[in-house]
Amino acid sequence: DRPTVRGAAPGDGLNGAVSDSVQARAYRDGKLVGRASAQIDREHLRIHQDDAGFFGFLDTLDDQEVADALLDAAAKWLRARGMKIMRGPFNFTINEECGMLVDGFDTPPALMMAHHRPYQHRLVEAAGFEKAKDLLAWKYEVAEPPPRAQRAWEQMNALPEVRFRDVDPGKMREELDSILEIFNDAWANNWGFVPATEAEIEKMAEDFKLLIDPRLAFFAEVKGRPVGMVICLPNLPEILGGSNGSLFPTLWAKLLWHLKIKKDIRSGRLMLLGIRQEMRGLKRYGALSTAMYAELAHRGLKHGFQWAELSWTLEDNRPINLGIQAMRGKVYKTYRVYERTL
Numbered sequence: 001d002r003p004t005v006r007g008a009a010p011g012d013g014l015n016g017a018v019s020d021s022v023q024a025r026a027y028r029d030g031k032l033v034g035r036a037s038a039q040i041d042r043e044h045l046r047i048h049q050d051d052a053g054f055f056g057f058l059d060t061l062d063d064q065e066v067a068d069a070l071l072d073a074a075a076k077w078l079r080a081r082g083m084k085i086m087r088g089p090f091n092f093t094i095n096e097e098c099g100m101l102v103d104g105f106d107t108p109p110a111l112m113m114a115h116h117r118p119y120q121h122r123l124v125e126a127a128g129f130e131k132a133k134d135l136l137a138w139k140y141e142v143a144e145p146p147p148r149a150q151r152a153w154e155q156m157n158a159l160p161e162v163r164f165r166d167v168d169p170g171k172m173r174e175e176l177d178s179i180l181e182i183f184n185d186a187w188a189n190n191w192g193f194v195p196a197t198e199a200e201i202e203k204m205a206e207d208f209k210l211l212i213d214p215r216l217a218f219f220a221e222v223k224g225r226p227v228g229m230v231i232c233l234p235n236l237p238e239i240l241g242g243s244n245g246s247l248f249p250t251l252w253a254k255l256l257w258h259l260k261i262k263k264d265i266r267s268g269r270l271m272l273l274g275i276r277q278e279m280r281g282l283k284r285y286g287a288l289s290t291a292m293y294a295e296l297a298h299r300g301l302k303h304g305f306q307w308a309e310l311s312w313t314l315e316d317n318r319p320i321n322l323g324i325q326a327m328r329g330k331v332y333k334t335y336r337v338y339e340r341t342l
Helices: 042-048 064-079 120-126 147-157 169-186 198-211 250-262 288-302 318-326
Strands: 004-007 018-028 031-041 052-060 085-088 100-103 130-141 162-166 217-222 225-234 267-275 307-314 330-341
Touching: 004 064, 018 064, 031 042, 031 064, 042 052, 052 064, 052 120, 064 085, 064 120, 100 120, 120 330, 130 318, 147 288, 162 288, 169 198, 169 225, 169 267, 198 225, 217 288, 225 288, 267 288, 288 318, 307 318, 307 330
Parallel strands: 052 085, 267 307
Antiparallel strands: 004 018, 018 031, 031 052, 085 330, 100 330, 130 307, 130 330, 162 217, 217 225, 225 267
16 A cells, blocks of 8 residues: 655754754554655755755655655645755754765764665655765774874974864853854855854754763864864764663663763764864965864874764865875765755
């Protein structure tokens, strides 16, 4: 029998920009067989003016009828609201989990990154979706920085006005203001960019209060002003295996033990590394970005970290991708953003 799709309560994105959204569930013979969301990011439309609506949270059995029913329902909902393109998956926005895993299924999941079943991207493609953009996840084995990166690190450390300063968890709200400012400047020209909002930062302040590790999160300051940032978080999936998605009660205690007391998580996820655009054209600080990679490598070695996922980068962001390759990083997963016309 064809599955029945039912709309559920409206959803809401992390940044509050998703002002119009719906969650749908598919049932067959009374049993839940799939889910998806459809949403409109008003901030994305304001900036990009491309009449693109999003889908996300897609999870189904290996059944084309189920995938078609959910995606068609999302398309119908978006079309009724004037959208001409359907793009995704975004859970809910580009500043949250996005893209569908298309290779690297045998790799471990990483913190705050989706991890799909091998058949799911085939269902989306069979439903008429084509690639819009690939997002790359890199694996970096922690080691001494290559000679060029080490020289950049030494050069920047020799400048009296430059320093690398730990993020202060005790002032998380204030620190996140600096992170927001740098993010919105450094990422402004990226494909699909939507500025992070105050609402996002408020939520991140709550989430990061527990997760932030000053050993792996720091600012690059010039004359006391944060001009660059590195945010690498402990990779919680390393210790959450077998939890079935539940953190309470014993696993929560285990998580706190590993994060705050034992500090024995040996992998991380580099979420953000960027510098203000104004710094990129200054010859005196031309090596700063490379020095930040080297600083993170030194910190990782010092504290016993073995590897990190660097994710995600745009497939065509040549400067960033070459920089990661120079640090001996290797692509080990690809996430794909799909789209189809409505």
